[in-house]
Amino acid sequence: MKNIIVPVDFSDTSVNAAKYAIEMAKNIPDAKITLYHVYSRISFSSLTSKDENSRQMVTEAELKKLKTNIDNGFEGISCVAEAGSFVETLADYALGNHADFVVMGITGSSKISHVFMGTNTLNVIRNISCPVMIIPPDAKYKGLKKVVFTSDFKDVARTTPFASIKKILDIFKPKLDILNVDSEHFVELTPEFKIEKGAMADKLGAYNPEFSFLRAYDFLEGISSFVETRNMDAIITVPRKHNFLSQLFVTSNTKKLAYHSTVPIIAVPE
Secondary structure, eight states: EEEEEEOOOOSSSHHHHHHHHHHOOOOHTEEEEEEEEEEOOOOOOTOHHHHHHHHHHHHHHHHHOOOOOHHHTTOOOOEEEESSSSHHHHHHHHHHHSSSEEEEEEEOOOHHHHHHHHHHHHHHHHOOOOOOEOOOOTOOOOOOOOOEEOOOOHHHHHHOOOHHHHHHHHOOOOOOEEEETTOOOOOOOOOHHHHHHHHHHHGGGGOOOOOEEESSSOHHHHHHHHHHHHHHHHEEOOOOOOHHHHHHSSSOOHHHHHHSSOOOOOEOOO
């Protein structure tokens, strides 16, 4: 059974992500979806356990109402509401319930919107143990027939989570492209890139991937052009972990993709 968790805060973006997940689940045998909401814990001495239970019941009732409005005939949907801190509570729930995916929405085109609307999604990517599928605000599920896996082609054998990537490919059975975007690419690959390509082919050769090495000075522009011209349905990426200051002051490729991609991104933990 494939267990898909969809965090819902009742915003249009999260509801659209839930709709996407439902249509996707219809094409996955034995899939089930959990609409999941985390509400903040209130620390007042006057707040009784009865009050807490009431908050949970109200939230679950709202989730069930949403489920009725969007299930579109899919019966494998449950609703869960828990109190706590969003990222930590979701991570614990996903781990304890053996989640195969977390499906989330993301919004924000301005810098200030990035901070407020995207923080939760990007923090989930960094802290959760299963793949996170990021759904753009207006995305509609049309199948995942063609996916591109972006790789920096550095120490491929050691740093690429091949088991998780293979699991995704086995579920959706798409045509696989493997893309590297780098400003140093010329007509001929360097010996270093040839070695890493060989390591990648050794691990993913069963999926008959097509390799592309694109010379571009802007990573986002390069992959966006590739996705558009090749009509890709999703991007698979492995976010690299950086130190805290780097995360604050440097915009990573994963962040760029998350805010500007027009197709879903599947972020796989390193």
